[in-house]
Amino acid sequence: MLDKVIKNDNRVSIYQPEQPGLIFPQIPTFDTFEAEREYRKQHLVAAMRAFALHGFDYGFAGHLTVRDPERPELYWTNPMCIHFSQVKMSNLVLADHAGNVVEGTHAINRAGFVLHSAVHEAYPDIVAMCHAHTVHGTAWCSTGKPLDMVSQDAACFYGNHAVVGASAGAVAVESNSGLSVAAQIGKNRAVLHQNHGLLTTSRHSIDDAAFWFIALERCCQVQLQIEASGVKPQLLSDETASYSLKHVGNDFIGWLHFQTLYNQITATQPDMFD
Numbered sequence: 001m002l003d004k005v006i007k008n009d010n011r012v013s014i015y016q017p018e019q020p021g022l023i024f025p026q027i028p029t030f031d032t033f034e035a036e037r038e039y040r041k042q043h044l045v046a047a048m049r050a051f052a053l054h055g056f057d058y059g060f061a062g063h064l065t066v067r068d069p070e071r072p073e074l075y076w077t078n079p080m081c082i083h084f085s086q087v088k089m090s091n092l093v094l095a096d097h098a099g100n101v102v103e104g105t106h107a108i109n110r111a112g113f114v115l116h117s118a119v120h121e122a123y124p125d126i127v128a129m130c131h132a133h134t135v136h137g138t139a140w141c142s143t144g145k146p147l148d149m150v151s152q153d154a155a156c157f158y159g160n161h162a163v164v165g166a167s168a169g170a171v172a173v174e175s176n177s178g179l180s181v182a183a184q185i186g187k188n189r190a191v192l193h194q195n196h197g198l199l200t201t202s203r204h205s206i207d208d209a210a211f212w213f214i215a216l217e218r219c220c221q222v223q224l225q226i227e228a229s230g231v232k233p234q235l236l237s238d239e240t241a242s243y244s245l246k247h248v249g250n251d252f253i254g255w256l257h258f259q260t261l262y263n264q265i266t267a268t269q270p271d272m273f274d
């Protein structure tokens, strides 16, 4: 039974389950920037490995970013032409808003990175962001329609996702549309970018940005299967969807879901720490 979440400095930092004495993940706090940077980079790499496990790669497309804790105007991201499954601590890249590499030996995909930099620059409170060209996300995004509230999982995006219209679909998609995405994202967790793909953001961690991306792709898959079946789904009421968002769709729950993936990936892919 979930007890309560204590918010500290806008970050959910302590979670108290009604299971005293038993192991239950909690978001750590840090005494130094170095320790927090190490944690953010490790979880960023794990998020990329998770994207590989889910088949979210498409050539060099797709980027994940997390702000540096000490220099929040800079972002850690994946290196150009390195498969998500081969990203590791030592080949992460630190870049600025303009796409200049500040630290690291690899280049980045600047045309794609501007999508991230436009969002990060417009929203200083967005800590992390994920974007990829996934099969089901791209398919559903082509409709230009939001998700229906067909399930508890879909409700994690209730009033919390935006559909950004047809500025996409051309060459250099991201560079042309970063500003329009940034203008419309607002407080939303996710964007369905028509004729392009999905993106998710977090004001807290790369963990929950990555998990909600995985969840969003799955919601798009479910929505497509419902549409293809021809059945008319019963939708959640606004009240139920709102309740579900609050209780099973908050940022901490996203972080918590991701710990399952983090534990599995770090146990089976120790080279991510190289």
Ligand SMILES: [Zn+2]
Binding pocket: 061, 062, 112, 131, 132, 133, 173, 174, 196, 197
């Ligand atoms: Zn893209």
